Amino acid sequence: MKSRRGLFALALSFLLFACGAPQPVAVASHSPSTAPAAAQFSPTPSTQPVLKVAGSRYGDIIVDGSGRALYLFDIEREPVARCYDACASSWPPMLAATSTSVADELDQSLFATTVRRDGSRQVTYNRHPLYYYVGDRAPGEIKCQAVFEYGGGWYVVDPRGTRITRT
Numbered sequence: 001m002k003s004r005r006g007l008f009a010l011a012l013s014f015l016l017f018a019c020g021a022p023q024p025v026a027v028a029s030h031s032p033s034t035a036p037a038a039a040q041f042s043p044t045p046s047t048q049p050v051l052k053v054a055g056s057r058y059g060d061i062i063v064d065g066s067g068r069a070l071y072l073f074d075i076e077r078e079p080v081a082r083c084y085d086a087c088a089s090s091w092p093p094m095l096a097a098t099s100t101s102v103a104d105e106l107d108q109s110l111f112a113t114t115v116r117r118d119g120s121r122q123v124t125y126n127r128h129p130l131y132y133y134v135g136d137r138a139p140g141e142i143k144c145q146a147v148f149e150y151g152g153g154w155y156v157v158d159p160r161g162t163r164i165t166r167t
Helices: 002-019 086-090
Strands: 050-056 059-063 071-073 111-115 121-125 147-149 152-156
Antiparallel strands (some): 071 152, 147 152
């Protein structure tokens, strides 16, 4: 049990080191010492998650209806989620319950969903399951771009559905 706590502490410190530096995309007020609200990041299905495009320091990216950045996990080469448990605590999936809409500037044919092992439906774009980063506390924030965690790289997504590798 003690070694598990040590491993958890080590993993947590790596996560904070890798993604702890605030890198807001747009001017946004936030307090780095304020913990994110748990409900804000719970992967609860939305009845209508909207995908749209927003400008950022990395160029145009895909965001949800409220302007929160969406990420892809580069080890997911097919539309099959591989981020669960501790990974999904840091990178909650964007879930959908029923219908969704995609903004005109995005290609509707690239939008789909995939079934996670718990039966929930995760939004995909260009065959990539989409995720939030738990440290992004407000619309327009991108705090964990182009980092390696949980065995792969995490990247914001451009309107074609490909990763943006700029840091």
